[in-house]
Amino acid sequence: MARIALIDPSGRSTTTVQAVLGRMHDIIVRSRIHAPGDCDLVIADLRYDDLADTALLRSLGSFGPVLLLVDRLEPIPASVEEGATLSVLRKPFDAFELDLACVWARLP
Numbered sequence: 001m002a003r004i005a006l007i008d009p010s011g012r013s014t015t016t017v018q019a020v021l022g023r024m025h026d027i028i029v030r031s032r033i034h035a036p037g038d039c040d041l042v043i044a045d046l047r048y049d050d051l052a053d054t055a056l057l058r059s060l061g062s063f064g065p066v067l068l069l070v071d072r073l074e075p076i077p078a079s080v081e082e083g084a085t086l087s088v089l090r091k092p093f094d095a096f097e098l099d100l101a102c103v104w105a106r107l108p
Helices: 014-021 054-061 095-104
Strands: 003-007 027-031 040-045 064-073 086-091
Touching: 003 014, 014 027, 014 095, 054 086, 086 095
Parallel strands: 003 027, 003 040, 040 064, 064 086
Antiparallel strands: none
């Protein structure tokens, strides 16, 4: 069982993430953006303004693998570069897409 930190300031994604991943993983929900502690994956539901904050994205990347949940209609700022520790999943998403993101993060 992996530990997943869900950073969800708005509370919009908590129910969905817990329903899809909660049976197989330990989900720790955070309402503020801060270091999640020891975790295998960080899932962050952020607003466009947060995504444009380069320092915030760097600090999130230091936590380990990060999956950013971004509204489908919002543009992704140029500062968001998908790489070894950062990936983007557009909302709304299907449950299998969230499962695939966990496979990408190599969760147990």
